[in-house]
Amino acid sequence: xxxxxxxxxxxxxxxxxxxxxxxxxxxxxxxxxxxxxxxxxxxxxxxxxxxxxxxxxxxxxxxxxxxxxxxxxxxxxxxxxxxxxxxxxxxxxxxxxxxxxxxxxxxxxxxxxxxxxxxxxxxxxxxxxxxxxxxxxxxxxxxxxxxxxxxxxxxxxxxxxxxxxxxxxxxxxxxxxxxxxxxxxxxxxxxxxxxxxxxxxxxxxxxxxxxxxxxxxxxxxxxxxxxxxxxxxxxxxxxxxxxxxxxxxxxxxxxxxxxxxxxxxxxxxxxxxxxxxxxxxxxxxxxxxxxxxxxxxxxxxxxxxxxxxxxxxxxxxxxxxxxxxxxxxxxxxxxxxxxx
Numbered sequence: 650x651x652x653x654x655x656x657x658x659x660x661x662x663x664x665x666x667x668x669x670x671x672x673x674x675x676x677x678x679x680x681x682x683x684x685x686x687x688x689x690x691x692x693x694x695x696x697x698x699x700x701x702x703x704x705x706x707x708x709x710x711x712x713x714x715x716x717x718x719x720x721x722x723x724x725x726x727x728x729x730x731x732x733x734x735x736x737x738x739x740x741x742x743x744x745x746x747x748x749x750x751x752x753x754x755x756x757x758x759x760x761x762x763x764x765x766x767x768x769x770x771x772x773x774x775x776x777x778x779x780x781x782x783x784x785x786x787x788x789x790x791x792x793x794x795x796x797x798x799x800x801x802x803x804x805x806x807x808x809x810x811x812x813x814x815x816x817x818x819x820x821x822x823x824x825x826x827x828x829x830x831x832x833x834x835x836x837x838x839x840x841x842x843x844x845x846x847x848x849x850x851x852x853x854x855x856x857x858x859x860x861x862x863x864x865x866x867x868x869x870x871x872x873x874x875x876x877x878x879x880x881x882x883x884x885x886x887x888x889x890x891x892x893x894x895x896x897x898x899x900x901x902x903x904x905x906x907x908x909x910x911x912x913x914x915x916x917x918x919x920x921x922x923x924x925x926x927x928x929x930x931x932x933x934x935x936x937x938x939x940x941x942x943x944x945x946x947x948x949x950x951x952x953x954x955x956x957x958x959x960x961x962x963x964x965x966x967x968x969x970x971x972x973x974x975x976x977x978x979x980x981x982x983x984x985x986x987x988x989x
Contacts, residue, residue, distance in 0.1 A: 651843055651844075651867055652839075652843050652863065652864070652867055654727075655693075655695035655696040655698070655699050655779065656695075656699045656726055656727055656729065656736065656777075657699075657726075657727035658696045658699070658700075659715075659718050659723075660696075660839060660842055661693055661696055661697060661700055662693070662831060662835040662836075662838060662839055662863075663692070663693065663828075663829070663830075663831035663832065663835045663861075664692075664693060664697055664828050667686070667697060667826045667828055668697065668700070668701075668713055668714050669712070669713075670826060671684070671697075671701050671714060671826075672704075672712060672713060672714055675704075675705065680804065681804075681823075681824040682796075682799040682803060682804060682805065683796055683799070683804070683805040683806075683807070683822055683823040683824065684698075684701075684804070684805070684806050684807070684823055684824050684825075684826060685781075685807045685809060685812065685815075685819075685820060685823035685824070685825045685826070686698055686806065686807065686808045686809065686826050686828060687809050687810070687812045687825065687826070687827050687828065688810070688827060688828035688829060688830070689810060689830055689860070689861065689862055689919075689922070689923060689926065690810045690862060690864060690865070690919055690922060691862035691863060691864020691865045691866075691867075691868075691919075692828055692829075692830055692831060692861060692862050692863065692864070693828065693831075693863065694808035694809070694810070694828055695777070695779045695780075695808040697714075697808075697828070698777045698779070698806040698808045699726060699777060700714045700715070700716075701714050701806060702726060702734055702775045702777055702804075702806065703716045703720075703722055703723055703726050704716055705772070705773050705775055705804065706722050706726070706731060706733055706734060706770070706772060706773060706775060707720060707722040708772060732769035732770065733768050733769050733770055733772065733773065733774045733775060734774075734775050734776075734777070735759065735760065735763045735764075735774075735775070735776045735777070736776075736777050736779060737752060737756055737757060737759070737760065737776060737777070737778045737779070738752065738778070738779040738780055738783075739751065739752055739780060739783055740752075740753075740756055745965065747961060747962070747964075747965025747966065748961060748965065750783075750957060750958050750961050751783050751784070751785040751788070752778075752780070752781075752783045752784045752785065752788045753785055753787070753788055754785065754787035754788045754790075754791055756788065757784065757787075757788035757789075757791040757792055758791050760776050760791065760792060760795050760805070761791070761794065761795045763776065764776065764795060764799070764800050764803040764805075765800050768802065772802070773802050773803065773804060774800075774802065774803045774804075775803070775804050775805075775806065776803075776804070776805045776806065777806045777808070778792070778805070778806065778807045778808065778809075779808050780808065780809070780810070781807040781808060781809040781815060782809050782810055782811035782812070782814045782815065784815070789815065789816050789819060790816075792805075792807075792819060793816060793818055793819050793822075796818075796819060796822040796823070797822070805823075807819075807823065810922065811922065811926075811950070811953075812825075813929060813950070814950065829861070830860060830861020830862060831861045831862070831863065832861070833853070833856045833857055833859075833861075834856075835863075836855075836856040836859050836861065836862070836863050836866050837852050837853060837856040839863045839866075840852045840855060840856060840863070840866055840867075840870070843863075843867060844867075844870060847870075851870075854875070855869050855870055855875070858875065858878055860923060862919075865916075865919055868912055868915055868916065868919075869912075869916075871908065871912055872906075872908050872909060872912060873904075873909060873912075874912050874916075877903065877909060877912050877913045877916055878916050880899065880902050880903070880913065881913065881916045881917050881920055882920075884899060884917070884978065884981070885920060885921075885924075885936075885940055885981075886936065888940055888981055888982055889943050889981075889982045889983055890982070891978050891979070891981070891982035893975075895978075896974070896975045896978045896979070897975070899974060899978060900971045900974050900975060903974060905970070905971070907964075907970065910963070910964075910970040910973070910974070911960070911964065913974070914956065914959075914960040914973075914974075914977065915960075917956065917977065917981075918953055918956050918957060918960075921949065921952065921953050921956070921981075922953055923937075924937040924940055924941055924949075925941065925946055925949050925950060925953065928941050928946060929946060943983065944983070952980050952981060955977075955980045956977050956980060956981075959973055959976060959977050959980070960973070960977075
């Protein structure tokens with residue numbers, strides 16, 4: 650078993666304060682029309698957004714946002730069939746036969762149209778933007794237009810791992826809930842749920858390496874994820890030094906199978922995103938400070954985006970994974986090593 654999709658996940662750990670703030674806003678009748686849920690990747694932002702959406706669509710809120718799995722609203726939200734809920738996220742590109750690298754304006758334009766409809770069930774209409782950092786400029790402007798003139802009894806929930814990439818005018822119009830990484834014990838508890846039968850020693854090691862992210866812990870649990878995480882640490886520790894020989898050694902260590910490539914690239918991007926986030930908030934440790942010191946933080950955001958694009962293209966078009974790793978290492982090092 651792995652973690653359910655956020656829209657179908659009944660489990661939430663580590664975010665009691667944020668959950669209580671949302672529940673209290675409903676009880677007190679002070680429900681803001683837009684909420685920005687931020688924090689590191691894989692900690693439960695989208696899970697909380699859908700948890701809130703389910704409770705709101707079911708009517709009212711108690712001390713928590715919990716809704717039983719056998720509730721009709723839970724079923725319809727999980728299946729993506731609730732008439733008063735719209736989910737915005739990166740979509741499949743039929744022409745290019747791959748996931749889009751961003752949320753495009755044609756997708757975002759559906760938000761104002763949806764929210765101006767009369768609620769099908771007489772209550773609220775809710776939009777969840779999962780991965781709001783992926784909004785391209787035109788899509789972001791479409792979201793902003795709705796935020797400037799929100800219809801009554803509508804709520805927009807933006808789950809975002811990189812709020813600095815959002816328009817300042819979008820951030821200023823949202824009530825901001827910052828979600829923190831989970832404790833090791835909380836991550837371990839979720840691993841027990843998602844990976845029944847996992848050995849306690851392995852569970853605890855994964856929880857310790859996950860940096861408070863259950864999503865990352867599950868990624869590490871796949872295949873040789875722990876070894877790949879150690880390889881990522883070695884790569885980042887040696888930057889900006891990256892010779893072509895070192896790049897090929899990393900390629901050999903990752904191996905040739907598709908799963909290892911995906912895990913390595915995911916972990917590399919996650920480690921970079923964590924370093925940038927911690928630096929931006931003044932919490933970077935010495936290793937992160939050394940890593941990021943060679944470039945402005947904005948440039949590192951471009952590197953992260955470049956790694957995302959490189960991985961998407963490679964996986965979608967079955968390109969040479971070994972060459973993709975070399976290219977990605979070149980992006981990190983500020984060079985352009987190529988396989989000769």
